[in-house]
Amino acid sequence: MKKVVVLIACLFTVLTYGQETKQIPQINVSGEGKVKVTPDQALILATVETKGNNSKEVKKLNDQQMETVLKLVKSMNLAPADYKTKRVSLMPQYDYEKKKTSYIATQTIEIILRDLAKYDALMEGLVDQGVNRIDNVTFQSSKLAQYQSDARKLAMKEAKMKAEDYVSVLGQKIGLAVVITDSSQNYYPQPVYAAMKGAMSAQEDAATRETMAVGEIEIVANVAVSFKLE
Template identity: 75%
Template sequence: MKRVIVLMSVMFLTLSYGQEIKQVPQITVSGEGKVKVIPDEATISATVETKGNNAKEVKQKNDQQIDAVLKLIKKMNLAPADYRTQRVSLNPQYDYEKKKTSYNATQTIEIIVRDLNKYDELMEGLVNQGINRIDNVVFQSSKLAQHESEARKLAMKQAKHKAEDYVSVLGQKIGKAMTISDNSQTYYPQPVYATMRKMEMSDSAAPRETLAAGEITITANVTVNFILD
């Protein structure tokens, strides 16, 4: 009997406590912060693809072209840590109509360009040395952490300002924040850049620009729950 009384007392206290919490005046708002920056570096995924009827010859030709590409990269004084082989494959492809097997070899290199002034020269050199596929180009900022921090602060300021706007009409003020939820998603948009063409110089030998880096937007989103005074 005593256990039942104690249990009922605990349940009553818990319910009472829950009711008290629910009665605290609160407001929940969201905030968004955006920072637009000009990218200062790019990551290029470039592939050499070769095909033929002899697996050994196909692989050798692919290796030769990759060797030329790596020599170009070293010649441009890119740091060893800024390029790496990302993917290597050699696959048989059977033609059921001709009843013959051919082979397809690919090697993909990921290159980080930390000086975008080298972008056009590098892209031209890659094509000349045997790269026949540019899989992806992603532009980014070397100060990403700094810009993300700034975006988070702007999101919090907007949330606070929004809450103040709402409660000012009621003659109240916002107090301490009870909860803060970070709803941000990491996203690296790819700015518009010129489609890669054959990197040939015109008759006047004038340099050709193929890059429009644009801007990237770093966004932070928060949800904040304030107590009302």
């Protein structure tokens, strides 16, 4: 009998609590912030690739070519922290028709160019000194963190403006933000292939010319916000 009384008391407590708990009136909106900026630096991935039938000779030739490339990079007065070896490989390739093994040696260097005025000279020099593959050129901003913060603030302002527009028709006001969710995607600058193509053909024309169109990069932030209604 005591167990039955206890069970009834528990059920009564749950029902009473459920009746007393009220859903908070709120509005859910999203906001997007965009900041367009002109890039001030470039990330370049350049590779020296060498082929041959003798692994030692192929590796030696590849090292020699990369040595001249590094000398060029140093002559551009880049900071030591702005260039580094990214990948090194020596791989055999077997030709089943000729029944012979050849070798491919590659070394890839990553360069951060902080002075875009040196872009054409650097790209032309890389090709002249032995680089035979430009894997990627990406234009970036050195103030990315600042611009991402600006984009987030713009996203929040848009979300608040949306909420105010909706509730103003009902004669209500928005209160405190109950939930804020950052739904922004990671920022990955896009490579500029037109610039790479121009640089690879630079050795065909010794005249000074401009081969890149930097344009603008767009930094986007997205946010979802739940505001309490008053």
